[in-house]
Amino acid sequence: MNRPTDIIRLLLLSLLVGVLSISHGAMADEDPAPADPSLLPVFEQFGGKQGLDELMEVFMIKLVEDSRTIEYFAEADQKHVKAMLSEQFCVILGGPCTYTGKSMREAHEKLTINQATFNALVEALQLAMDERNIPFRAQNKLLAKLAPMHREIVTEP
Template sequence: MKKLFFAILLSVSGAVSIDSAQAQNVPLMAPTSVEVYKAFGEKPGLVKLMDDFMPRLVANPLTGPLFAPSNQEHIKKELVEQFCQVLGGPCTYQGQSMKSAHARLNINKAQFNALVQELQISMDAMDIPFRAQNQLLAQLAPMYRDVITVK
């Protein structure tokens, strides 16, 4: 069910032009309501989510080779800010654009999907309501165009 939802988002989002928004780190869709941010447990909830998510990314054979040698604490911090912003929270993501952060990583679709799956597992483990999970996935889905650089 969740996978189907995400697959539909991915295919639909291909039609949207996002380059200029991405270049300025502007969220691709309007931020969700602050209620969604609350459903994630606000900042402490996002920090907890990242503490669960990052080890899963390191352990996954598709994403591990990129995350294991990376500055995991830094990425977790940036992800908290980014997710806080796209979930409608009181944050402004000031990290790199998705295009420049991932430009030299040679990420393919299978790796992108693996990251999304691990995120879903983490969100389930944190008991985040299904509807709120989907709101986050809807915000992240269009970013695939800037993250995936390898066919």
């Protein structure tokens, strides 16, 4: 048995343990866990204004793919509707935007929309939000704000 070597090993080992515990402590202070997206403000969970613009692209594709809604959007100025929806959702979600479009009553009064058609549009939006990986609770916050709008939009029994 080589005693001096054992003592040097012991010293090195305790030094290593000390360094590891200090660095671990520092890491714990700085960044305990990866950021949880569901803790971000709801507007950020949608990816900000850019994320909303991208969501509208997917949303419009869903709307024209659905036989219940295509007739409404086929003849519409889709680019304009997407831009207005993005502004409107930005405002609803607390983002730094101004809505420059028409009121919901004015935009839809000539379109003869019933509750089933309204629900079809909400389903298309849910599919789009899923595809964009928007957290479930953030989706629900937006949907809860849209639901009362049926009073201005649905005009048919």
